[in-house]
Amino acid sequence: MAEDWKAAWQPMIDAVGKDFSDGKPIEGADVVGKGLIRRYLEPLEFDCALHYDEETAKQHGYKTIIAPYSSLITWAQPAYWIPGKPLFTSDDRDAQPTNSPVSDPAANIDLMPETSHYFATNIEVDYLRPIYVGDRLSKVGLILRSCIPKETSVGKGAFMIWESDIVNQDGEKVAVYRIETYSYNPHES
Numbered sequence: 232m233a234e235d236w237k238a239a240w241q242p243m244i245d246a247v248g249k250d251f252s253d254g255k256p257i258e259g260a261d262v263v264g265k266g267l268i269r270r271y272l273e274p275l276e277f278d279c280a281l282h283y284d285e286e287t288a289k290q291h292g293y294k295t296i297i298a299p300y301s302s303l304i305t306w307a308q309p310a311y312w313i314p315g316k317p318l319f320t321s322d323d324r325d326a327q328p329t330n331s332p333v334s335d336p337a338a339n340i341d342l343m344p345e346t347s348h349y350f351a352t353n354i355e356v357d358y359l360r361p362i363y364v365g366d367r368l369s370k371v372g373l374i375l376r377s378c379i380p381k382e383t384s385v386g387k388g389a390f391m392i393w394e395s396d397i398v399n400q401d402g403e404k405v406a407v408y409r410i411e412t413y414s415y416n417p418h419e420s
Contacts, residue, residue, distance in 0.1 A: 239344035240380040240389050246342055247375050256369035256398065260310035263298050263366045271302050298362040303406055307368040307397045336373055336393045337414055346388055346414040353411040360405050367400040376409065388415025 261267060268282055280287035281297055288296050298306065311328055312318045319326040335349040362368065377392040390413050397406040 236344075236387050237380040240378060242342040243337075243340075243375070243378040243389065243391070244380075247378055250372050250374045251336075251340055252371070252373040252395075256371045257309055259307045259368045259370075261306065263306050263362055263364055263368070265296060265364050267305075268296065268298050268302070268364070271299065271305060293361055294363060296364045298364070298366075300356075300358045300362070303356060303358070303362065303368075303397060303408075306362060306366070307370055307406075307408070335412060335414060336410065337391060337412070343389070343414065346416050348386065348417055349388075349412050349414040351410055351412050352390065353409075355409040357407040358405075359407070360403060362399075362405060366405075368405060369398055369400075370408070371396045371398050377411075383413070383415070385413075386415040386417040388413055 265283070272278075272282055277299065279299075281291060281293065282299055283296060285296050288294075311330060313330065316329065318328055318330075320329055337343055337349075372395050374394045375391060376394050378389050379391075380387075380389045390411060392409055392411045394407065394409045396404050397408055398404050
């Protein structure tokens with residue numbers, strides 16, 4: 232009887248391997264731009280000519296300037312704010328955004344039990360090809376790779392791993408992106 236809450240996760244466990252996306256790419260907010268790469272490099276003082284000098288990049292076999300691999304999410308993530316639409320749900324100090332590209336991947340999946348909280352626990356990326364100035368990246372797919380129900384110190388829920396491909400404007404796979412999340416209901420105080 233004490234483990235009944237785990238049974239509610241069985242439909243998600245059975246769905247491991249399923250793509251929960253609607254098949255449409257989710258486009259990143261911006262085209263990869265030389266100026267935006269510079270802004271990414273500035274606070275890091277990341278002085279690598281491959282990221283700002285076209286001639287150096289070409290001498291090393293690239294077609295033009297490349298973005299640092301660590302900037303992948305900068306280019307693949309959709310915008311928080313959409314012109315003409317309000318960003319926040321209210322004027323309250325702790326108001327939440329109406330649209331969040333970092334929301335729980337499982338939030339609208341009816342196979343899983345209702346949960347009130349989630350957080351990311353891990354991110355893994357397999358980088359497959361360079362990100363060039365002029366590229367427009369998109370996320371394709373939302374495949375559930377794992378679902379493990381577990382009670383933790385914060386509550387009862389499940390650890391899930393979600394996988395997506397990151398592609399450029401030509402449909403070439405740039406990276407494989409995996410995020411592990413914990414969706415849960417907090418322990419009652």
